[in-house]
Amino acid sequence: MSNFRGIWVALVTPFRDGAVDYPALRTLVAHLLEQGVTGLVVCGTTGEAAALSHDEQLEVLDAVLQWVPPQQVIMGLAGNNQRELLACLEDIQRRPVAGVLVPAPYYIRPSQAGLEAFFRTVADAASVPVVLYDIPYRTGVRIERETLRRIVRHPNIHAIKDCAGDLETTLALIADGQVQVLTGEDLQIFTNLCLGGAGAISASAHVRADLYMQLYQQMEEGDVISARRTFHRLLPWMQAAFAEPNPAAVKGALALQGLVANELREPMQACTPTTLERLRGVLAELAD
Template sequence: MSSFRGIWVALVTPFHAGEIDFVALRGLVARLLEDGVAGFVVCGTTGEAAALSHDEQLAVLDAVLQWLPAEQVIMGLAGNNQRELLAFQRQIQRRSLAGLLVPAPYYIRPSQAGLEAFFQTVADAASVPVVLYDIPYRTGVKIERETLRRIVRHPNIAAVKDCSSDIETTLMLIADGEVDVLAGEDLQIFNTLCLGGAGAISASSHIRADLYVQMQRQVANNDVIAARSTFNRLRPWMQAAFAEPNPACVKTALQMQGLIANEVREPMQVCAFATMERLRGILSGLAR
């Protein structure tokens, strides 16, 4: 079973004139690799997968796989039509990958038994490791602690992206040791690492990814005081990065660095002017 240790970037999908900007995507991936990230999640929430067709998602995945070894690429897989989701899973799995990032079905709010059956079905069909994405504020349903504990015992489930906002759940997953625990809330990265988590899947790590990697390595080397200092340097940016619906702030910050155009797909909107000015000030304090 794969290990997902380290900082994984939840990759944005750059656009230009409404279409995917593959040139900007390649430049962004290259920049982040230089900063030492473990890998990338493509077509997740931050990648605006909900606004991309399946063909567009596969095109992004195929492009990234041209530039990276498979063990550095996780693909998002989300939906509430299980038949369509499983068919798309089969298409994705024609490629070699590090894993699939899979949340609970959104909107329909299945029961705990329904959640368990859903993840069992996806994991049974998986030819690559599954990273369970626990994010109740997006899916509308909480995976109860004991349900989650049973689900992650499946041999094809290798990790959890933990956006539960429930410290008891985080502690349980780490203590049980069944899966790698990856912080999914960026402000919880330092805490999760110190508690024994494996790393993070992070949207804000597009900016100064080298410092996120540094923080993870400092904790791994038991230099918690230095890691806390690194975290506190990043904290104002982490907070600002989610001042508006993700990935609006991240894309604005990347545009300010000349890496991508500041475009999102409707109904997403670009940042308000006041947010942009706030981001400009924070980024100046994080300059290399």
């Protein structure tokens, strides 16, 4: 099984005047690598992949792969047209990546049998590890616990980004040991690690990624008290990071740090001045 343990950052896509801002992307990637993150997830939800064309997504991936070792890069792969999705998978697999992050087909709400067949088809076609992305509040369909447990037995599915909000399912997946369980809910990072999970794919870890890695390392060393202290230090920022639809607040915070422009692609909107002021105060406290 591939090892996805650690803290992966769900990477934003910087924009300037409507286009991908590659100089800012390179600066941001270098900053996160310096902070010691396990790896980066490119063109996921936080990366506004739905607002990028297929060609743009591949261009962003190619840029990141110039600066980051392939084993530290997971590529998002989402869609509800299965033939197009498999063609996209072929394009991605021409590049060296650690894996692909795949949610259920959104909007069409397939049956449990349809979900099982979909993930089996994708995993069969994958020559790189698949990280299943379970996020029913975005896809519109819940993968039932027993369906999910069957799906992840596929040998090409190595990890899950767990955003379903069902503790019993999380516990069952960890206990089964078929896949590494990474939380995608940032407020659950400490809980995930305490329960024996593998870490996180985190949007908020763009800011003070060193502390997120410190939290992970403290848990690896069994120092739960210190890890809890680190988590509570990060908690106000984690809460502020999702004050508006993701990635508005994250980009706002990065803009305050001078790393990216405070720009999203419509219909997403940049965070409000009120949220920016809140972020300014939270970041000042986190820097102390």
